[in-house]
Amino acid sequence: MKQLYPFDPLLRHHFIISLLLAVWIFIFLYFTEPLDVNEFNTNEKLIFLPGYGLLGGICYLVFLPFQYYLYKRTENKWTLINEIIFLVSFAVISIVVARLYYLYVIMIGERNPYTLGYMLKTIYLPALVTILPIIIIGRFAFGKYHEKRLEDQKIExxxxxxxxxxxxxxxxxxxxxxxxxxxxxxxxxxxxxxxxxxxxxxxxxxxxxxxxxxxxxxxxxxxxxxxxxxxxxxxxxxxxxxxxxxxxxxxxxxxxxxxxxxxxx
Structure with a gap:
């Protein structure tokens, strides 16, 4: 039997998670200053860094149809496997989008951008270690809250x-x-x-x-x-x-x- 995992299908709660994700990514980049961020002045930070946060939030929202597809495939039951598939897929796509943003927005017109391997090691993977717990905690908390509400509404x-x-x-x-x-x-x-x-x-x-x-x-x-x-x-x-x-x-x-x-x- 597949292990069930707390899940909230309400779209508005996932919008809240995407907003928190966008804010957290911006805060993480602003204060840790990875790679060339420390070379930006204050105005440049406020121009470029929110873009990373916005892309992270948008990536999360774009993946919601995939989430609901998995949800329906398991007859409106969310399993631990589904959660892992969703998080891994989201992480991979987010890295690809962040890389494209770096190459074609941050470094446009500049020579010798950092390689993908170097950025994976020095920023993307460390960032995921910091960011994914926010997503996991938010999704788990909303899932538990939704389950409790459903349980309270049940008749016997x-x-x-x-x-x-x-x-x-x-x-x-x-x-x-x-x-x-x-x-x-x-x-x-x-x-x-x-x-x-x-x-x-x-x-x-x-x-x-x-x-x-x-x-x-x-x-x-x-x-x-x-x-x-x-x-x-x-x-x-x-x-x-x-x-x-x-x-x-x-x-x-x-x-x-x-x-x-x-x-x-």
Whole structure:
């Protein structure tokens, strides 16, 4: 089993990381003065050095689509391998971009620029050792914060007695069907539809979670997954995501139509 790693998919938090990265790169270069930086006057430092920081922040943002591609490939789960791949790829591209900036902006018109090997040894790799921890800490902290928020938002469908329950996000729950002394819970795990049998009564779940709608004496549905209405042999059916169809008895038709209209508007 692949080891999961804290991950925050929210774009605004990654913008914050890119901003912190840009500021930190500028501060690092301004005060450590690697290579020819100590030969710049104050104005030149303020002209050229922010460019390195800006490029670092932009490189991070440009790599976000690649990050989300990896995220979807692992069914919306972020692994340690994904994190390593992202960081290594980002580091390599950042070095290439920084090298191009040095050759075609900093040293344009100048002869004998430093070689790539020399710059790797004296500035790029030492800079990465200083800069990467900022990225790692920021991503890890936001990932943990996101996981905590998700955990706090979860609901728990408990089983009677010693029977195990189910803890999940409300929007991952699609519907619940009564089955004798049990209930069958249809829910999402990543992008996969799953079903879990729990010893409990549908009436108890109905009372505990008013967000769910009663469509039938044997069914509760989550209006978040509503797709459309359907009539078959004179009977009303509510169609949910993942091609799940649930009958609607005449007793609940008026109430559920009003509730669906209210929640989907």
């Amino acid at each position: 469908i408990q089983g009677e007695g010693n029977y195990e329950g189910l803890r999940l996000q409300l929007n991952d729950l699609i519907c619940i069907q009564s089955s004798d002394n049990y209930i069958e819970v249809y829910y999402l795990s990543g992008h996969r539809l799953k079903k879990t049998l729990i010893r409990n009564k549908l009436s108890a779940i109905d009372n505990e979670f008013p967000e769910l709608l009663r469509t039938h004496r044997s069914y509760l549905v989550n209006p978040f997954h509503f797709r459309r209405w359907k009539t078959e042999n004179g009977k009303l059916i509510i169609c949910l995501n993942y091609d799940i169809e649930v009958p609607v008895s005449k007793t609940y038709q008026k109430d559920i139509k009003e509730a669906i209209q209210f929640t989907t508007n």
